Amino acid sequence: MGGSRLLDRVKGAQGRYRTGAAPSGGGMAQNSEEFKRITHELHNELLESLDFEQVSNTAREELQARLRVTLAERIESRQLPLNRMERERLADDILDNILGLGPLEQILRDPEVSDIMINGPSVVFVERKGKLVKTNIQFNDNDHLKQIIDRIVAAVGRRVDETMPMVDARMADGSRFNAIIPPLALDGAAVSIRRFGTVPIAADDLVALGSVPRPIMEVLRGAVRSKLNIIISGGTGSGKTTLLNVLSSFIPDGERIITIEDSAELQLQQDHVVRLETRPANLEGKGEVNQRELVKNCLRMRPDRIILGEIRGAEAIDMLTAMNTGHDGSLATVHSNNTRDALARFETMVGIGMPNMSDKSIRETIARALDIVIQLDRLPDGTRRIMAVTEVTGMEGPVITSQDIFVFQQSTIDENGKVRGKFKATGVRPRFASKLAANGIRLAPELFRFQMEV
Numbered sequence: 525m526g527g528s529r530l531l532d533r534v535k536g537a538q539g540r541y542r543t544g545a546a547p548s549g550g551g552m553a554q555n556s557e558e559f560k561r562i563t564h565e566l567h568n569e570l571l572e573s574l575d576f577e578q579v580s581n582t583a584r585e586e587l588q589a590r591l592r593v594t595l596a597e598r599i600e601s602r603q604l605p606l607n608r609m610e611r612e613r614l615a616d617d618i619l620d621n622i623l624g625l626g627p628l629e630q631i632l633r634d635p636e637v638s639d640i641m642i643n644g645p646s647v648v649f650v651e652r653k654g655k656l657v658k659t660n661i662q663f664n665d666n667d668h669l670k671q672i673i674d675r676i677v678a679a680v681g682r683r684v685d686e687t688m689p690m691v692d693a694r695m696a697d698g699s700r701f702n703a704i705i706p707p708l709a710l711d712g713a714a715v716s717i718r719r720f721g722t723v724p725i726a727a728d729d730l731v732a733l734g735s736v737p738r739p740i741m742e743v744l745r746g747a748v749r750s751k752l753n754i755i756i757s758g759g760t761g762s763g764k765t766t767l768l769n770v771l772s773s774f775i776p777d778g779e780r781i782i783t784i785e786d787s788a789e790l791q792l793q794q795d796h797v798v799r800l801e802t803r804p805a806n807l808e809g810k811g812e813v814n815q816r817e818l819v820k821n822c823l824r825m826r827p828d829r830i831i832l833g834e835i836r837g838a839e840a841i842d843m844l845t846a847m848n849t850g851h852d853g854s855l856a857t858v859h860s861n862n863t864r865d866a867l868a869r870f871e872t873m874v875g876i877g878m879p880n881m882s883d884k885s886i887r888e889t890i891a892r893a894l895d896i897v898i899q900l901d902r903l904p905d906g907t908r909r910i911m912a913v914t915e916v917t918g919m920e921g922p923v924i925t926s927q928d929i930f931v932f933q934q935s936t937i938d939e940n941g942k943v944r945g946k947f948k949a950t951g952v953r954p955r956f957a958s959k960l961a962a963n964g965i966r967l968a969p970e971l972f973r974f975q976m977e978v
Contacts, residue, residue, distance in 0.1 A: 566598055566618060588623055595619075626672050627661045628717075632697070638719050639761065644712030645669045651761070654906020666712040673703045673713060682804070692787070692804070700787045720765075724791040727770050735763065736910045737947045737976045740930050743913070746965035747896055748774040751853030752956055755835075757866035758900035763908035764857040765789050767900060768831070771855055775829055782822045784815055785833030798825065815839040816877070819846065832856035838877030840870055847893035863897040863914035867924050870894075884922055891916060891924045895956055903934070903943040910947075915954045929954050930974075949974040 595615050620629040631640055631650060639651035645663035649656050663669040677684055677691050684691040689708045693701045700718040727745070731738050747754060748771050756771075758764045772792050775781060782798045783790050790799075800822065805812040815832070816839040822830060823846055832843055834857045847854050860866035867890060874886045899912040913930040929952060934945040949972045957967050 562602075566595065566614070569598060588619060591619055591622065625675060626668065627663055628672060630661060631659070632719075640715070640717040640719070642669065642713070642715035644709075644714070646712075654902060654908065666706070669713045669715070670705060673705070673715065676701055677703070694787045698788065700789065720789055720791070724769050724773075724793065725766050727773065730767070730770060733907070734978050735767075735908050737974070739971055739974050739976075740910065740913060740947065743929075743967065743971070744771060744896075744898070745774045746960045746963070746967075747956065748772075748853065748855075749776060750956070750960050750963040750965060752895035752959065753847045753852060753854050753893055754856075754896045754898065755866060755870075755894055756855070756857045756898045756900065757860040757863055758857075759859065759861070759902065762900040762902045764900055765833070766908075767898065767910075768833075768855060768857055772829075772831055775853070779828035780826060781829045781831060782825055782827040783831045783833065784818045784822060786815065787833075789833060790831065792831075798822075798827075816842055819843055823851070827851060828853070830854045834858065835870075835873065837873055840873035841877035841881075841889075844870070844874065844889050844893040848889065860899075863899045863912050863926065863928075866897050866899070867894075867916070867926065887922065887924050888919060891919045897926070904937065905941050905943045907943060915956060917955055927952050927954075929972075944978065946975055946977040948976075 592615055595618060596611070599611055599614070616630075620626055625632070627648070628640070631637055631648075634650075636652045637650045641649040641651075641656075642663075643649070645666050645668060648659045648661040650659055651657070663672070673684060673691075676695060677693050679696065680693045682691050682693050684703060684705055686705075686707065689706070690704045691702070695701050695717070698720050700720075702716045703713060705713040727741050730736050731741055736744075744754075754771065756764045756767050769791055772781070772790065772794075775794060777794055778796070779794070780796050780798070781792060781794060782800065783792065784800045784802075786802050788799060788801050800818045802815055802818060803811065803813040814837075815835075816837070819830070819832065819839050819842040823842075828851075830843070830846055830851055831854070832839070835843060836859070843854065843856060858866050858869055860869050870890050871883070871886050874881065874889065878886070894916045897912075897914045897916065898910060899914070900908060901911045902908050909932050910930070911932045912928050914926050914928050917925045917927055919925065928950045930947065930949055932945055932947050934943055936944050938944055951972055953967075953972055960967060
């Protein structure tokens, strides 16, 4: 972080502090008016003691150490009735507001939190293990929340104000950040942060979590290595990007992989990876580079595999064209409720990109390009599971034909709230089995009688 940016952050912290949950045991309640008053006074005293010219030339770690010592001395001199835990929490709160992202810092330090949802300054939800939980974290007011939003977007050269009340950005740790402020957000600024683990989830992890049985995972491994074109379908938070990461790990070393994303989330482990990211328009409304332009450009970059983070518009026609013109083994995700709807969405998106193309030609393009569509869902108990592995088999008249190879059938929810059901093969042997066999991957007959209860 540059010195000038740190200086702006410190100056912008004037008068901003937060309080957390009441501590356990003794001392002064952190939600009391007295505690708020003391916090406010200490916060402002600390700011007044800073030499801002010196701050601009001081590394964050060194500055934080100095501030913590100064703050400890001031707490001691006041003889405040605070126990050790409360003093540490008070110091963390003030330093987070001066140097960090205020109340968000506490949440961002929790590795179990996968999503953060802020609905105005007083309501903050997080997702842990697939479940939404309301926290006791609060911002002082909407101005305090807006200040934190400004810090985040300024770090990536964006802005958000009444003329541009919506913003999408990527935070320093790779998390996807979205904010919408008044007047569009009626109850105060609304923020959504999608976090991603620092250690990628592997295939064995998904098997252990019960998201996908090992036999199905082995079929998908063979499909990727045999360069079948695969689309991962599902709703928000269903685990599409996680599965895309896992499937991409099956790509053999030595192949040139190009990824295209709106916000870089993929964590590929291969050596030969080129990562491309779209760019929004600048403050003058110029300079935008969308996914369609990146797909067109990547075809000139000699890719062996193209991985598109999410297909949501006219880039669908360029991706399908690439799949049909020698770029087999491509992977992408799409938002959809089931595999049939995913194919219908492709028809709509291709129609946007090629409005003069006939419906029959669109469907033929889709049927020739796609081999497998995988449906993911987040179930009521918070688990993510593969609900269907569907093969696209071609055309029958004017209709795209497909067949389910594996499905998950939910049977009940037990007394502990866990979803119960079974993964099962439909008994249909996929047409792509011959392509897998040509690559030395033979599917055992018993695989298509497979069942597993969970």
